[in-house]
Amino acid sequence: AQSVAQPEDQVNVAEGNPLTVKCTYSVSGNPYLFWYVQYPNRGLQFLLKYITGDNLVKGSYGFEAEFNKSQTSFHLKKPSALVSDSALYFCAVRDTAGGYQKVTFGTGTKLQVIP
């Protein structure tokens, strides 16, 4: 069975500082990995995805994520945080083994960027 863990319920970072939101996963085969962001009272918006290839993936709004197969991690990063980045972030995984697989989401990490 596939699973995703986001170990931090909340991350606080000062505006202008780099930010990291952590994600680890477990799958049987190769993973498809995703990051989504959710603003209050809104649906989830896609940020970026890793399918194959370069381990550093760039996405929307200046975010990037690094795939690390040995550590089974897919941490979300941004070099300089903005107050407007404050939101709820979800990591998600889809296993490519065993045919059809649903997307499994982590529990979410609330990012608070402090002015």
Add this chain to the structure above:
Amino acid sequence: KAGVTQTPRYLIKTRGQQVTLSCSPISGHRSVSWYQQTPGQGLQFLFEYFSETQRNKGNFPGRFSGRQFSNSRSEMNVSTLELGDSALYLCASSRRPGTGENTGELFFGEGSRLTVL
């Protein structure tokens, strides 16, 4: 291009009632998934439909059901509502179902916020 549309956005029901939520996917998307989001449980997968067939189902009781129509629109129904069913119900669409060949992301609607009193 219109996004995923969910109706209604907000609704209030009482225990024991039933509710039907609607989801219109992005044009050309044939796969629709439903998720329940609560503060305590996070995002929980309900089910996914493709070509009017349920392709996968989460661990929810039989009170939760869904269907998909030939135009890919989907509805979910919750019968005999309980207080714990209060949640944000999110619908997401994608071009194809979750096979290994599908690398695409999910496109979410704004959600239907259900309050059960």
